[in-house]
Amino acid sequence: xRLMKCGDFSRLALSAAVCIASLMLGAPAQAQxxxxxxxxxxxxxxxxxxxxxxxxxxxxxxxSGGRIKAEVYPASQLGSIARQIExxxxxxxxxxxxxxEFFVGIDERFEVLAAPxxxxxxxxxxxxxADPEVRKLMLGLxxxxxxxxxxxxxxxxxxxxxxxxxxxxxxxxGKKLRIFASDFQSVALERLGATPVAMSLGxxxxxxxxGAIDGAFAGLQVFAGMHFNDAAKYVTVTNEPAIFLVAEVSxxxxxxxxxxxxxxxxxxxxxxxxxxxxxxxxIENQASKTWxxxxxxxxxxxxxxxxxxxxxxxxxxxxxxxxxPKVQAAYQVVKEAAQRAR
Numbered sequence: 465x466r467l468m469k470c471g472d473f474s475r476l477a478l479s480a481a482v483c484i485a486s487l488m489l490g491a492p493a494q495a496q497x498x499x500x501x502x503x504x505x506x507x508x509x510x511x512x513x514x515x516x517x518x519x520x521x522x523x524x525x526x527x528s529g530g531r532i533k534a535e536v537y538p539a540s541q542l543g544s545i546a547r548q549i550e551x552x553x554x555x556x557x558x559x560x561x562x563x564x565e566f567f568v569g570i571d572e573r574f575e576v577l578a579a580p581x582x583x584x585x586x587x588x589x590x591x592x593x594a595d596p597e598v599r600k601l602m603l604g605l606x607x608x609x610x611x612x613x614x615x616x617x618x619x620x621x622x623x624x625x626x627x628x629x630x631x632x633x634x635x636x637x638g639k640k641l642r643i644f645a646s647d648f649q650s651v652a653l654e655r656l657g658a659t660p661v662a663m664s665l666g667x668x669x670x671x672x673x674x675g676a677i678d679g680a681f682a683g684l685q686v687f688a689g690m691h692f693n694d695a696a697k698y699v700t701v702t703n704e705p706a707i708f709l710v711a712e713v714s715x716x717x718x719x720x721x722x723x724x725x726x727x728x729x730x731x732x733x734x735x736x737x738x739x740x741x742x743x744x745x746x747i748e749n750q751a752s753k754t755w756x757x758x759x760x761x762x763x764x765x766x767x768x769x770x771x772x773x774x775x776x777x778x779x780x781x782x783x784x785x786x787x788x789p790k791v792q793a794a795y796q797v798v799k800e801a802a803q804r805a806r
Contacts (some may be wrong), residue, residue: 467489488806500721502534502558505542505551507665510689511751512744513561513709519736519743520559520615520711524737527728539690540666545739553610555716563619564602564710571605574710574793578646581774581782582802583706586748589618590741591805595707598801601794602710606645614733615711617740620748622701625687626679627672629698631698632769633776640678642668649681652780656773672696677771683707684762687766688751693758700763704777711737 470721471670506513514536521534540546542557545566551557553570567574583589592598593616603613623642624630637657650660661677665686670679672695679696686692687699710734718726756762765773785795 470539473605475478480752495676498531500532500717500725502532502717503537503542503556504534504559504561505537505540505557506561507540507545507548508686508689509603509684511683512617512747514739515743515747516615516617516709516711516736517559517561518742520561520732523732523736524728527732528725529592532725532728540664544666546664549712552712552714553716555610555714557714558717559614559711559713561649561709561711563644563707564605565646566650566714567611567710568645570609570611572788572791573601574605575646575648575793576785576791576798577602577708578644578705579648579653579784579798580705580777580796581781582798583618584703584806585622586618586621586698586745588805589706589708589803590744592798592801593618594738595801597797601797606691606712607715610715611712612715613710614713614730615709615737617709617711617737617744619707619709619744620683620685620751621701622705622707623679623687624679624681624700625672625692625696626676626698626700627696629763630679630700631763632765634771636720638778639678640676642671642677642682644681647784648780652704653783655776655780662669669695683748683751684755685747685751687760688758693755693760697760698763699755699760700765702765702773704773 478776482574502524504517506517508514517536521536523535524532544552545562548557548560548562548569552560564574565578583592599616602616605613630636640659640661642663643653643660645662653660663671668680669690669692674681684699713729716730752762785792
């Protein structure tokens with residue numbers, strides 16, 4: 465057996481040091497080279513949710529230096545709203561941009577922004593969405609259920625589409641109308657004598673066409689963008705309640721990202737939630753124009769009828785919230801923010 469000389473040990477030590485250094489230098493390089501796919505899902509087309517999603521996709525690719533490749537899937541291409549939420553929780557979808565009420569199965573406080581009487585205009589709603597206390601509340605929900613809230617924004621006012629037209633408060637009576645998944649909306653409709661039906665957006669148009677429901681609450685952007693005029697042409701402009709959006713990222717996916725990409729995901733989401741505000745107003749105005757150009761009618765309730773509507777709905781927020789302690793505390797947060805934003 466050959467005995468190693470002193471020089472042999474030196475050469476061996478040098479070789480080992482070079483090898484270790486190469487491994488240490490190579491690991492960060494490999495991390496920098498890795499790319500991540502980010503599927504972003506929305507239930508709408510030609511409306512604020514999918515516009516935000518496209519803006520966010522472009523921003524995150526830029527912020528990440530191309531290390532995150534974003535893909536946008538509008539119009540419920542990845543399944544119903546419930547499936548989109550589940551996919552985001554479990555990581556097969558990386559981001560969902562959806563009205564928060566649809567997350568009530570995860571945490572009932574997600575519904576508080578759907579209380580009637582909170583918001584009078586797009587601009588006020590945008591200020592509510594930017595309120596630090598509201599953001600802290602809403603973006604923190606679902607953290608223990610696989611979600612990470614990264615953005616909150618005002619999408620549009622809620623309107624009512626029907627085949628026959630709602631022109632006074634009495635016309636609500638006996639109607640079966642689609643709502644979002646919110647007790648605030650269901651109680652409001654019950655007080656108006658209507659039957660609320662919670663339904664995912666993808667099911668609404670065929671339900672109206674087949675007569676399963678008499679009409680639906682959603683936004684004018686949705687009605688125009690998804691050609692609801694093929695099924696009904698009357699939209700009553702109620703502006704109640706406001707439609708907000710929350711962008712939820714899959715926590716499972718988020719935690720696989722390096723720290724710098726996590727920061728990029730958060731930063732791009734927050735920046736685009738502010739940048740969308742002016743675009744949202746433009747989209748809403750264009751939707752109104754498109755609707756009437758296609759032969760649709762926009763119905764404004766007479767002043768006395770609108771006053772009667774608001775009077776009927778005035779106590780819904782307080783009455784629903786007080787039956788649920790967690791919801792009541794959350795409702796107070798958004799109610800106070802709405803008052804500050806007026």
